[in-house]
Amino acid sequence: MSSASRRVLVVEDDTVINQAVADRLAAEGYDVVRAWDGPGAVAADAELQPDLVVLDVMLPGFDGHEVCRRIQAERPVPVLMLTARTDEADVLVGLGVGADDYLTKPFRMRELVARVSALLRRVERAADLAGRRALELGDLRVDGPARRVWRGGEEVRLTPTEFDLLLCLAATPGAVVTRERLLAEVWGWAGATGTRTVDSHVKGLRAKVGADLIRTAHGVGYALETGSPA
Incomplete structure (x- = not known):
């Protein structure tokens, strides 16, 4: 466009x-x-x-x-x-x-x-990456086409960047996604380094979906866990 x-x-x-x-x-x-x-x-x-x-x-x-x-x-x-x-x-x-x-x-x-x-x-x-189906990861549900998220049956309101960050992590649940890859795929900053930007948005995302869902791989990046209750 x-x-x-x-x-x-x-x-x-x-x-x-x-x-x-x-x-x-x-x-x-x-x-x-x-x-x-x-x-x-x-x-x-x-x-x-x-x-x-x-x-x-x-x-x-x-x-x-x-x-x-x-x-x-x-x-x-x-x-x-x-x-x-x-x-x-x-x-x-x-x-x-x-x-x-x-x-x-x-x-x-x-x-x-x-x-x-x-x-x-x-x-x-x-929007292209969202696909045509919702992702079900434990008690976390991510509806890509509608850009809506639920945790434990309750809807969570995310900003556009928070949603895209969650979507990127949810594409490979359990696998660590590097900060550099997040910058490239979520922000479109290929080859850039901006750990403060990534870390700040992850902090905001954790506050909304739950800190237990996002694991930190120190010095590397982040991973989305299954969303199963502890």
Whole structure:
């Protein structure tokens, strides 16, 4: 699917940054829509149904974390969060409310475009990998086509990245998947090293599906266990 058919919502209260990001994404062929505050972002997402949201953390009305929480409660949509802070706790808050990736200010437009493109490719690739049947692993059920997950009969709400991460691990239950392979298959970052990104998302996934399901192979990667009750 071409970028011209993809709609991106840019949410940034700094008018200069907002315009610069919108102009660059439009030049890349995306259909760009914009918002400048928390309430406006939530309203724009509900009305325009973008394929991806570029979201600043610090916004008038209410912040980007609350925006992300509200839009993810309505529908799963990839979110690239822009933050001026590099503190890990702040990043984990963003991931916890549904952000899929984060970019620290100041950033290069080339990197932002690459992140947007990678997120959208990942969503398409995950849909292809999902197959036509649900996976049953102990008390864990993963419905790829519907992008829904249940644990012990109760539905678990995951962000798009968390779902794709779980799907990648579930493809080979019990086998260790390296961080490098996860970066390549989930994020589309072939040849990259970003253990902090993987580890942060695994932490969020564990909090939702249960820490007992995901085993750490120290220095290597992660494995999904069967989901059988202990």
